[in-house]
Amino acid sequence: MNLRTPGPIPVPDDILESMSWQMINHRGPEYEDLLYRTTEGVKRVFETENDLYIMTSSGTGAMEAAIVNTLSPGDKVVNVCVGVFGERFGEIAELFGAEVISLDFPYGSAADPDTIRQTLNDNPDVKAVLVTHNETSTGVTNDLQAIASVVKGEFDLLLLVDGISSVCSIPISTDAWGCDVVATASQKGWMLPPGLAFISFSERAWEAHEQAKMPRYYFDMAMYKRYYKIGQPPYTPAISVMFGLDVALKRILDEGMGSVYERHATIGKLTRDGVKDLGLTLFPDESVASDTVTAVNVPDGVDGGKFVGALRDDHSVVLTGGQGSLAGKIFRIGHLGYTTEQEIYEVLSAIKQVLD
Amino acid sequence: MNLRTPGPIPVPDDILESMSWQMINHRGPEYEDLLYRTTEGVKRVFETENDLYIMTSSGTGAMEAAIVNTLSPGDKVVNVCVGVFGERFGEIAELFGAEVISLDFPYGSAADPDTIRQTLNDNPDVKAVLVTHNETSTGVTNDLQAIASVVKGEFDLLLLVDGISSVCSIPISTDAWGCDVVATASQKGWMLPPGLAFISFSERAWEAHEQAKMPRYYFDMAMYKRYYKIGQPPYTPAISVMFGLDVALKRILDEGMGSVYERHATIGKLTRDGVKDLGLTLFPDESVASDTVTAVNVPDGVDGGKFVGALRDDHSVVLTGGQGSLAGKIFRIGHLGYTTEQEIYEVLSAIKQVLD
Numbered sequence: 153m154n155l156r157t158p159g160p161i162p163v164p165d166d167i168l169e170s171m172s173w174q175m176i177n178h179r180g181p182e183y184e185d186l187l188y189r190t191t192e193g194v195k196r197v198f199e200t201e202n203d204l205y206i207m208t209s210s211g212t213g214a215m216e217a218a219i220v221n222t223l224s225p226g227d228k229v230v231n232v233c234v235g236v237f238g239e240r241f242g243e244i245a246e247l248f249g250a251e252v253i254s255l256d257f258p259y260g261s262a263a264d265p266d267t268i269r270q271t272l273n274d275n276p277d278v279k280a281v282l283v284t285h286n287e288t289s290t291g292v293t294n295d296l297q298a299i300a301s302v303v304k305g306e307f308d309l310l311l312l313v314d315g316i317s318s319v320c321s322i323p324i325s326t327d328a329w330g331c332d333v334v335a336t337a338s339q340k341g342w343m344l345p346p347g348l349a350f351i352s353f354s355e356r357a358w359e360a361h362e363q364a365k366m367p368r369y370y371f372d373m374a375m376y377k378r379y380y381k382i383g384q385p386p387y388t389p390a391i392s393v394m395f396g397l398d399v400a401l402k403r404i405l406d407e408g409m410g411s412v413y414e415r416h417a418t419i420g421k422l423t424r425d426g427v428k429d430l431g432l433t434l435f436p437d438e439s440v441a442s443d444t445v446t447a448v449n450v451p452d453g454v455d456g457g458k459f460v461g462a463l464r465d466d467h468s469v470v471l472t473g474g475q476g477s478l479a480g481k482i483f484r485i486g487h488l489g490y491t492t493e494q495e496i497y498e499v500l501s502a503i504k505q506v507l508d
Numbered sequence: 509m510n511l512r513t514p515g516p517i518p519v520p521d522d523i524l525e526s527m528s529w530q531m532i533n534h535r536g537p538e539y540e541d542l543l544y545r546t547t548e549g550v551k552r553v554f555e556t557e558n559d560l561y562i563m564t565s566s567g568t569g570a571m572e573a574a575i576v577n578t579l580s581p582g583d584k585v586v587n588v589c590v591g592v593f594g595e596r597f598g599e600i601a602e603l604f605g606a607e608v609i610s611l612d613f614p615y616g617s618a619a620d621p622d623t624i625r626q627t628l629n630d631n632p633d634v635k636a637v638l639v640t641h642n643e644t645s646t647g648v649t650n651d652l653q654a655i656a657s658v659v660k661g662e663f664d665l666l667l668l669v670d671g672i673s674s675v676c677s678i679p680i681s682t683d684a685w686g687c688d689v690v691a692t693a694s695q696k697g698w699m700l701p702p703g704l705a706f707i708s709f710s711e712r713a714w715e716a717h718e719q720a721k722m723p724r725y726y727f728d729m730a731m732y733k734r735y736y737k738i739g740q741p742p743y744t745p746a747i748s749v750m751f752g753l754d755v756a757l758k759r760i761l762d763e764g765m766g767s768v769y770e771r772h773a774t775i776g777k778l779t780r781d782g783v784k785d786l787g788l789t790l791f792p793d794e795s796v797a798s799d800t801v802t803a804v805n806v807p808d809g810v811d812g813g814k815f816v817g818a819l820r821d822d823h824s825v826v827l828t829g830g831q832g833s834l835a836g837k838i839f840r841i842g843h844l845g846y847t848t849e850q851e852i853y854e855v856l857s858a859i860k861q862v863l864d
Contacts, residue, residue, distance in 0.1 A: 153530070160531040160747060171748050172528040174509070175516040175701060177826045208703060209565055210743035213726045248723045339744055345531060347564060347703045347746035367604045367723065370569045387566035388695055390703030390746055391516060392527050470533045 154498050157472045158288045158317055158445040158486035160339040160346055163396070164403070167343055170395040178391060184383030186394055191380070193401035194350050197409065198319060198334060200326035203353045205376040206397075208390045211316035211337030214349035216244050217371035218312045218333040222357055223280060224365035225249025230271055231282045232263045232299065236289035236475045241282045241314050248366045253278070259290050259478065260447075262440035265298045272307050280310035280360075285334075286318035289475045291447030291484060292436045293322055297329050304330035310360055316340060319350075320404065321416045321444045321488045332357040338393055341416070341444065343400050343489040347390035416443040419487045419496060426500040427485075430507070435482045444488035447474075449481065451507065456480035459506060467502035510854055513828045514644045514673055514801035514842035516695040516702055519752070520759070523699055526751040534747060540739030542750055547736070549757035550706050553765065554675060554690060556682035559709045561732040562753075564746045567672035567693030570705035572600050573727035574668045574689040578713055579636060580721035581605025586627055587638045588619045588655065592645035592831045597638045597670050604722045609634070615646050615834065616803075618796035621654045628663050636666035636716075641690075642674035645831045647803030647840060648792045649678055653685050660686035666716055672696060675706070676760065677772045677800045677844045688713040694749055697772070697800065699756050699845040703746035772799040775843045775852060782856040783841075786863070791838045800844035803830075805837065807863065812836035815862060823858035 155162050163171075176182045187206070195204045207213060219241075223229065228251045231242035238256075246252045255271050257263050263283070272278055281303045286293045296313065303311045315324060315334045320341030326334050332354040339346035353361075353373055361373060369375075375386040404412060420443030424434060427448050435447035450456040456473050460483055463469040474482040485499055511518050519527075532538045543562070551560045563569060575597075579585065584607045587598035594612075602608045611627050613619050619639070628634060637659045642649045652669065659667045669690045671680060676697030682690050688710040695702035709717075709729055717729060725731075731742040760768060776799030780790060783804050791803035806812040812829050816839055819825040830838040841855055 153532070155531055155533060157533050157535070159744065160534065163531055168528045168530065172524045174524065175511055175519055175695075176509070177511060177513050177828070178516065178702075179513070179828065180820065180826060208746075209569070209726060210745070212743045213565070216726045244725045247725050337744065339531070339747075345746065345748040346534075346744040347749065369600045369603050370565060370572045370727075387568040388515065388693065388702040389566070390564075390701065390749065391695075392701045392748060393703065393746065464536065470536060472533070472535065 154469045154495055156470060156486045156495070156499055158484060159488060161343070161486055161489040161491070163345055164343055164490055167396045167399045170399045171345065171392045173392070173395045175391055178388055179384050186398060187383055187385065190394060190397045190401060193405060196405060198326045198352050199324065199328065200352045202327065203377060205351050205353065205373060205380065206385070206389065207349045207351065207371065207376070208347060208387070209349045210346060211335060211349055212240065213371060214335035214337060214351045215241055215314055217351055217373065218335050219245050219250070220248055220366040220368040220371060221373045222310055222312065222333060222360035222364050223248070223250050224363065226251060227279045228253065228275065228277050229280045229282055230255055230275065230278050232268060233257065234261065234263055234284060234290060234292055234294060235259055235287035237287055237314060238284045241284060245282060260292065260436040262292050263294045263299060265295065265302045268299060269302045269306065272302070272309070278309060280312055282312045284314045285324065286322055286442050286444055288317045288445055289478065290436055291442045291445045292440050293318065293442045296324065300329040300331060310356060317444050317488065320412065323413050326352050338397065341488045342397065344396045345393055347393040348397060416488065419491050419493065420446065422493060423485055423487050423496050426496060430500060430504055444486070446485045446487065447482045448485070450483060454507065456483060459483065462506045463502050467505065469499050469502040510825045510851055512842045512851070512855055513826060514840060515844060517699070517842055517845040517847070519699055519701055520846055523752045523755045526755045527701065527748045529748070529751045531747055534744055535740050542754060543739055543741065546750060546753045546757060549761060552761060554682045554708050555680065555684065556708045558683065559733060561707050561709065561729060561736065562745065563705045563707065563727070563732070564703060564743070565705045566702060567691060567705055568596065569727060570691035570693060570707045571597055571670055573707055573729065574691050575601050575606070576604055576722040576724040576727060577729045578666055578668065578689060578716040578720050579604070579606050580719065582607060583635045584609065584631065584633050585636045585638055586611055586631065586634050588624060589613065590617065590619055590640060590646060590648055590650060591615055591643035593643055593670060594640045597640060601638060616648065616792040618648050619650045619655060621651065621658045624655060625658045625662065628658070628665070634665060636668055638668050640670045641680065642678055642798050642800055644673045644801055645834065646792055647798045647801045648796050649674065649798045652680065656685040656687060666712060673800050673844065676768065679769050682708050694753065697844045698753065700752045701749055703749040704753065772844065775847050775849065776802065778849060779841055779843050779852050782852060786856060786860055800842070802841045802843065803838045804841070806839060810863065812839060815839065818862045819858050823861065825855050825858040
């Protein structure tokens with residue numbers, strides 16, 4: 153099976169093997185070593201000296217954590233939205249009582265920093281800006297550095313980043329760019345099974361935490377901070393995925409982030425070029441197309457659902473369709489984590505056969 | 509290493525092996541089969557026809573879910589508390605705005621149904637009762653059936669149960685007893701690594717959900733219900749632990765719950781008898797002592813922390829100390845999941861050697 157969804161992705165053998173290791177006591181010294189070592193490794197990938205916590209949840213749980221730990225009901229926030237996951241970020245904030253100004257850019261395009269600047273000028277009482285770094289639903293990467301330079305550099309606001317399908321695949325400099333909270337999840341560029349989420353938390357985020365009145369318990373960063381000091385998680389963690397993380401980080405840091413990013417950029421371009429060579433068109437503007445997921449328009453006259461089904465059933469190639477209003481209109485090829493050129497050639501070959 | 513904490517516990521080899529299986533698409537038909545099959549299996553263990561959802565979190569996440577899905581800020585609840593995890597259940601409710609009447613029984617004793625009846629008589633405006641089935645911190649099992657007959661049979665209130673260290677080890681009849689919400693977690697009697705939580709949700713709980721105003725997103729049961737209908741989880745799940753669950757359920761249901769419960773009762777008694785034979789005393793009243801975890805008083809003159817450390821470092825036996833006010837005063841032996849008599853004999857032998 154050639155699993156090419158935008159996460160989970162095929163996990164390398166050595167990482168899979170570590171998932172079978174026997175349990176250890178998560179409140180003993182054997183876990184303390186694992187926790188400190190993996191946290192330091194994840195921080196290197198985030199390029200951060202901020203606090204960083206490992207939670208047992210999906211990425212959505214980490215998005216909730218980003219919001220409920222820094223905001224109060226009634227706080228005004230701008231949600232920079234370029235797709236389904238951007239909408240989700242705004243929904244979570246609204247549900248917990250924030251006043252959300254939704255700054256929507258058309259699906260397939262990236263967020264425009266100038267428009268963000270204008271919106272922040274028009275709304276001087278905004279407290280925080282929510283941004284999706286890489287929008288999985290449309291295959292678009294926002295220019296987070298440029299957005300951050302507006303949000304932090306010009307307005308000095310709290311910056312909360314959904315980095316779920318970007319971190320460990322697409323360059324991010326958490327501290328240098330001034331991201332206060334960055335949330336991501338294990339089944340993406342980390343080459344791991346799902347089960348863990350990672351969240352970085354700046355000094356500024358801690359200041360916000362002191363004032364933040366949204367209720368939180370499982371996702372309360374203060375509990376993670378308190379327990380981290382004694383080398384423990386506040387609640388029983390997904391230990392097997394922690395074993396996997398330890399092995400994955402060794403691979404990732406041995407390879408070097410430069411090479412990891414270059415690998416993703418190369419495979420992203422290979423995928424886009426290959427898709428175009430088949431006569432298909434990309435859904436997003438190519439200038440902002442993501443290096444972790446390629447969104448492709450379903451050709452006229454083709455049933456998107458049946459197309460994805462035929463790829464799976466007849467060619468063992470697992471792609472994903474569109475979400476929400478994009479259902480049936482696009483299909484998506486995931487190429488995050490460890491993806492070989494051969495795997496992409498197989499996908500392209502299967503697409504060609506199904507469409508012929 | 510003889511890991512005898514009250515969860516995680518050593519995982520049998522066939523289950524561990526399944527943790528290494530390659531990823532699948534959690535939004536494809538291959539996951540749908542797994543989701544429906546495991547959910548039905550977990551329901552059999554719960555003895556419920558109610559809805560049941562599998563979440564990626566620790567048991568604490570499921571406790572939060574039990575509360576935020578059924579209550580509103582200002583709702584009055586009685587928290588039946590016999591230890592640290594009972595306190596946690598009340599804390600979560602309070603944090604999300606419930607008015608909590610804490611009905612505390614002394615550590616080491618079980619909750620008294622007559623006192624619960626009296627409290628409910630005195631507080632006719634109570635909406636829900638929170639109960640810990642098995643209190644891991646003190647090694648006590650509450651008589652959930654008797655408590656439920658008061659809460660449901662006499663007062664017809666919402667009954668929220670922390671079944672984290674009981675379900676799949678100690679008999680529970682979710683529907684027959686009238687438990688509206690029961691929360692538990694994978695690293696306990698299920699013989700699995702941590703990472704998944706299970707929560708049952710009755711019709712009555714759904715009625716409460718319609719009125720419940722506590723904010724929730726990641727733990728919103730309505731999302732789980734909506735996605736379950738299309739054979740999917742709302743958010744990316746800990747797929748590897750789902751593989752393990754599938755294998756574990758086959759073992760558990762093949763063995764039969766009668767045998768699983770009997771095995772736990774036998775090993776519980778063996779542990780208590782063995783501890784007493786060493787001249788040690790049980791922390792809880794023996795009549796309410798748990799069959800999943802045995803809490804033992806640290807003998808006078810012995811340093812509880814050093815004792816647990818010596819067992820680990822010199823004998824490869826991993827026990828747990830006391831939590832909160834019980835730190836240093838007790839130690840605890842976990843014997844949930846698949847525990848052999850031989851493993852308990854090794855624990856007893858190691859204790860004897862360290863104390864001699």
